[in-house]
């Protein structure tokens with residue numbers, strides 16, 4: 001019996017061919033294919049600019065930097081995310097704080113955000129950036145977050161690592177209608193992959209230009225951006241800020257292009273598996289993530305809460321015995337020893353995230369699952385009884 005992983009990549013012959021062809025071409029990095037990939041992503045999402053980067057973590061780092069995040073500033077995010085959302089703020093010398101989640105959607109709770117902002121405003125401790133995370137591929141209530149940003153003056157970076165291909169308000173997520181910048185991950189377990197990789201999307205030309213500079217050493221060959229007057233010497237370039245080498249190679253971009261051409265199919269397949277789970281999981285045992293009507297999830301993850309918290313770990317073992325590899329996304333960030341040392345946090349300030357942590361599990365959903373894999377997962381979930 002093969003084991004069923006919670007998620008996995010889907011590479012076909014066409015993907016392999018495109019990488020082989022690229023290896024025979026003139027440019028392995030920063031050539032025409034990289035630009036083509038960025039253009040294709042921007043038009044898929046309906047955003048003006050897409051900047052490819054070496055990972056979503058790198059993307060978060062330069063997005064925060066492009067917004068001017070630095071020492072003394074604060075980023076707020078959800079505790080239920082991968083540590084990278086918070087770490088990228090620390091790379092900038094800023095601090096992080098967390099907003100509790102909604103018990104039904106598991107995303108950052110807009111009411112909790114509103115209440116925390118009101119308090120922070122009085123104390124003069126407003127965040128510079130709020131980073132909503134679209135958990136499992138379901139969009140946060142971005143309209144509410146945007147309204148609050150207009151009231152309190154913070155900027156918005158969407159960590160959409162799970163949500164490439166998802167819709168919000170009838171449009172593709174990533175069009176930045178309700179944010180300054182949006183980040184996708186191209187890690188193999190995510191919606192499409194380039195091995196490692198990420199994308200930064202924005203509608204703002206100035207932010208896009210800053211991200212392009214930050215991605216590549218802060219070096220420009222564009223006369224308009226140079227600080228000394230140039231006489232057209234063709235070899236001249238200037239470093240105008242401190243940047244990084246966060247580029248995606250053209251080898252990866254070639255894979256990204258063929259993967260992107262299948263993204264819509266990938267999303268459809270994941271949605272159909274999720275629908276079967278929605279319709280067949282025993283609701284006496286499980287509470288699946290509920291979906292808000294303005295969002296159509298990409299289903300990077302299928303998340304459930306086990307009604308009886310005492311049974312979650314038993315369920316995990318029960319599935320594992322049948323070679324079904326569930327997972328937990330995520331341990332609340334403030335619980336990690338590093339974060340407890342950095343900013344000691346009382347978990348009881350986050351009752352909904354704690355409840356999630358006690359009861360949640362991610363069960364397999366990916367494009368390589370067969371009908372019988374799906375049935376096997378459902379059967380194992382529904383015939384789970386206390387030993």
Ligand SMILES: *Cc1c(COP(=O)(O)O)cnc(C)c1O
Nearest residue numbers: 055056057082084161185186187
């Ligand atoms: C995967 C992930 C990241 C990091 O992505 P990388 O491309 O591996 O750097 C960041 N945030 C979230 C929510 C993720 O799931």
